[in-house]
Amino acid sequence: SLPLTLFGGMNVLESREMALEVAEAYVEVTGRLGMPYVFKSSFDKANRSSIHSYRGPGLEKGLEWLAEIKSRFGVPVITDVHEPWQAKPVAEVADVIQLPAFLARQTDLVVAMAETGAAINIKKPQFIAPHEMRHIIRKCEEAGNSRLILCERGSSFGYNNLVVDMLGFGEMKKTGYPVFFDVTHALQQPGGRADSADGRRAQVAELARAGVAVGLAGLFLEAHPDPDNAKCDGPCALPLNRLEGFLSQLKSIDDMVKGFAPLEID
Amino acid sequence: SLPLTLFGGMNVLESREMALEVAEAYVEVTGRLGMPYVFKSSFDKANRSSIHSYRGPGLEKGLEWLAEIKSRFGVPVITDVHEPWQAKPVAEVADVIQLPAFLARQTDLVVAMAETGAAINIKKPQFIAPHEMRHIIRKCEEAGNSRLILCERGSSFGYNNLVVDMLGFGEMKKTGYPVFFDVTHALQQPGGRADSADGRRAQVAELARAGVAVGLAGLFLEAHPDPDNAKCDGPCALPLNRLEGFLSQLKSIDDMVKGFAPLEID
Amino acid sequence: SLPLTLFGGMNVLESREMALEVAEAYVEVTGRLGMPYVFKSSFDKANRSSIHSYRGPGLEKGLEWLAEIKSRFGVPVITDVHEPWQAKPVAEVADVIQLPAFLARQTDLVVAMAETGAAINIKKPQFIAPHEMRHIIRKCEEAGNSRLILCERGSSFGYNNLVVDMLGFGEMKKTGYPVFFDVTHALQQPGGRADSADGRRAQVAELARAGVAVGLAGLFLEAHPDPDNAKCDGPCALPLNRLEGFLSQLKSIDDMVKGFAPLEID
Amino acid sequence: SLPLTLFGGMNVLESREMALEVAEAYVEVTGRLGMPYVFKSSFDKANRSSIHSYRGPGLEKGLEWLAEIKSRFGVPVITDVHEPWQAKPVAEVADVIQLPAFLARQTDLVVAMAETGAAINIKKPQFIAPHEMRHIIRKCEEAGNSRLILCERGSSFGYNNLVVDMLGFGEMKKTGYPVFFDVTHALQQPGGRADSADGRRAQVAELARAGVAVGLAGLFLEAHPDPDNAKCDGPCALPLNRLEGFLSQLKSIDDMVKGFAPLEID
Secondary structure (H helix, E strand, C coil): CCCCEEEEEEEECCCHHHHHHHHHHHHHHHHHHCCCEEEEEECCCCCCCCCCCCCCCCHHHHHHHHHHHHHHHCCCEEEECCCHHHHHHHHHHCCEEEECCCCCCCHHHHHHHHHCCCEEEEECCCCCCHHHHHHHHHHHHHCCCCCEEEEECCEECCCCCEECCHHHHHHHHCCCCCEEEEHHHHCEECCCCCCCCEECHHHHHHHHHHHHHHCCCEEEEEEECCHHHCCCCHHHCEEHHHHHHHHHHHHHHHHHHHHCCCCCCC | CCCCEEEEEEEECCCHHHHHHHHHHHHHHHHHHCCCEEEEEECCCCCCCCCCCCCCCCHHHHHHHHHHHHHHHCCCEEEECCCHHHHHHHHHHCCEEEECCCCCCCHHHHHHHHHCCCEEEEECCCCCCHHHHHHHHHHHHHCCCCCEEEEECCEECCCCCEECCHHHHHHHHCCCCCEEEEHHHHCEECCCCCCCCEECHHHHHHHHHHHHHHCCCEEEEEEECCHHHCCCCHHHCEEHHHHHHHHHHHHHHHHHHHHCCCCCCC | CCCCEEEEEEEECCCHHHHHHHHHHHHHHHHHHCCCEEEEEECCCCCCCCCCCCCCCCHHHHHHHHHHHHHHHCCCEEEECCCHHHHHHHHHHCCEEEECHHHCCCHHHHHHHHHCCCEEEEECCCCCCHHHHHHHHHHHHHCCCCCEEEEECCEECCCCCEECCHHHHHHHHCCCCCEEEEHHHHCEECCCCCCCCEECHHHHHHHHHHHHHHCCCEEEEEEECCHHHCCCCHHHCEEHHHHHHHHHHHHHHHHHHHHCCCCCCC | CCCCEEEEEEEECCCHHHHHHHHHHHHHHHHHHCCCEEEEEECCCCCCCCCCCCCCCCHHHHHHHHHHHHHHHCCCEEEECCCHHHHHHHHHHCCEEEECCCCCCCHHHHHHHHHCCCEEEEECCCCCCHHHHHHHHHHHHHCCCCCEEEEECCEECCCCCEECCHHHHHHHHCCCCCEEEEHHHHCEECCCCCCCCEECHHHHHHHHHHHHHHCCCEEEEEEECCHHHCCCCHHHCEEHHHHHHHHHHHHHHHHHHHHCCCCCCC
């Protein structure tokens, strides 16, 4: 029943300047709202649909930019890891390291990340049930790390579609770990465009409100100053100038549902 | 942006006394909450898993009980229709007549119901997409009736499971018709018990909150004084003594989200 | 391990002449192939997407045409029933009466059909699991009829798509009842066209071969002299002039797999 | 229309002796049947459900054993690659290198594998549509490799279940690349056991026959001398002593369907 935490930022680090601009907007808005905040962005998009798609600045430059954001704004940062050797250097900068959904069952990666001691944000794969998250949790725990976060981002629903099962949050909460909701990626329509995924960003507020009303530890969100020209997942990104309106509504819902008396229905 | 309306009652009319007891509880609670209310119950469960399952008092006695509830409590009533010939007599008592999900594409039934002039609650079949509701809508309109309500109750998700696609509400709202959420039936696990569906009533509050947070015209709910001994769909029913706590939380969320300024995200 | 039986015909009775033409083609082809044959067509399409879609000649004229086909060609006939009162008159003409998928859980219809004593072809609803067919079977048996056939026609797979689970045939065969495969309707793409379902008839041979190779009691097939101008489900219909090539391939596969020694793998 | 090729072997290299025993059985059986054959086994299971599950002998020893099988029996070998650095050493031994389903979108891995010049067996992820395979194909081609094989292994169907869409084979065949069917992994029930996936090996013959009847370039199969005691995926493995019966039936079907005249249905 702590207030909603935000893992918020932009999909991929497009440039140092844009990252600073985006971080500044988040810091200001979450500061005004009193919302705990962690800056998120990726240094590498390792599984784009096309080999020609923009991937990011790479590990070295990416960590440099993340470190700058961290020190300039005094916020923790989260970024994702794709191969075991990356875990250690990334964890030297990032406060939370993220296990990607497609890779969440790769034992070597899980163990390498767990051994850093950093908090780990586990994205729930689109192809596993909420109760199966216990296997990934146990891998982390047995590798000595129980600073874990579980993060829903939609389940495969037929071809080229994802659906968020609102009952899955409760299933995951039973593990005792904090449960987050990546509303941005849950908006994806996989394979929906000629060269990339499509998205449903016009519905971001509806979907986020639904998730937050269930009662969650946190929200994962990607925004962009100009979504139509974003280098990755623009169709899912919130326009940055809508950030405050969007978050303040969610904060209101979160405050309300966390104040509700438990109903005790068995 | 009218306040949330409740179609609330019990699954099947088990007895006149119990129906009166249930209706009274709803009337009192919704009265205190200032929530527009319509009493719901079925006179016949026409598609039980087993031939031995309780079906209800039948049309004649069922309508009698519904009429009594209507006059005694001064509330409108809603009940479901299964065959074309039932539409007319049912509409003489019921203010809203309900088109069952499995039957929602049966043209003769749709037309017979439309011709009564009563408001129609169209349950979305588990096997059609939100945007396909336009076909059923058009059938009603062409039969001269545009007093329509669309009601989500979950989509088939693999075997023996339903999932509620929170993005589907927005899709259905584009039709211009009011959209309701039958949270009770969305909790079903089809084929989950030896002789009937199972359910997840412990999660009714989470799922209802998610739906209401999207912004809906109304909620459809079934409660029971003793869910474990209910004659149908007990595993999905809210215990009647939790009704006020449950509804007051949803009303708070509904009031809040309907007060939000639109975010205009394209 | 009896040879493959064919329930074959056309979707809806478009005219007496066309029905005779289609029946004649089937009778000749199945005669040459030595394939047990039952003529199939519908007198009413009761759940078209649009109220303006062609529904058929109706019960009276439809049964007249079916009776003519039956006597002229000396073949049994199968047709579908939509309301309880239709069961008796239909069973006076039809040798096999068909329970539609959407209606397969309507107790009154099931019982009325069972009480005729006719063989019943139960279409598996798109929204239930293979093992749940036992509920519908039990309803028929308890109403005194165990002349039952189970017929797969695809399961809901996300929105606007059906998938045939080849493992479901084995599940249904465990009931002891003959299992058929409606390859035509399994090709549907529900909601795929502005006013009706779309289909994938170019893949009819691939899908039928897959099903028959599993080892089935029978196949359900719809053909049309001019599929692009068929009044219903043309996108799924086999061109009538491909019938012999299509069926002779399936017969070869069926003969082969039914000659295989059992493998006994537990 | 070449005859069916077999990628056959055992899930993971449990020991040198067992690998030789299994390879010998396959070589003898496929020799008698005149079936082109490639030995398959994994040196590392990189995504087991539990950290305590057996993973294999590792890259070095695994490649040694594969090289021994290759030279002793004169057969090509296939094995899977999990990280980019493994591609080169593996391709020095393996004739076909396999891209795992969960990793099939990891650009660095795809490119590293493509650059070896070896043939690549691309497992279709459970979470993408058949037509989306074109993205992975294009990545390989643009990295200079067009010796590609596409391999179906089931699609996510709700929670804890996979389904094989027989229409997906035709979709993938349109790419012009050979299409294989991994019948073993398609039998998995993900998350079905306390510590691992469950499986449906009793249905392996039914499912394989269905796929082969569609008309495929090849089959992927795992067998084991004692499936109940296999160290990985035993619930899906064919008992090794059923291999000849199983394959001879599939060869008969393959020969038959590849001899069919095309039906030309548009």
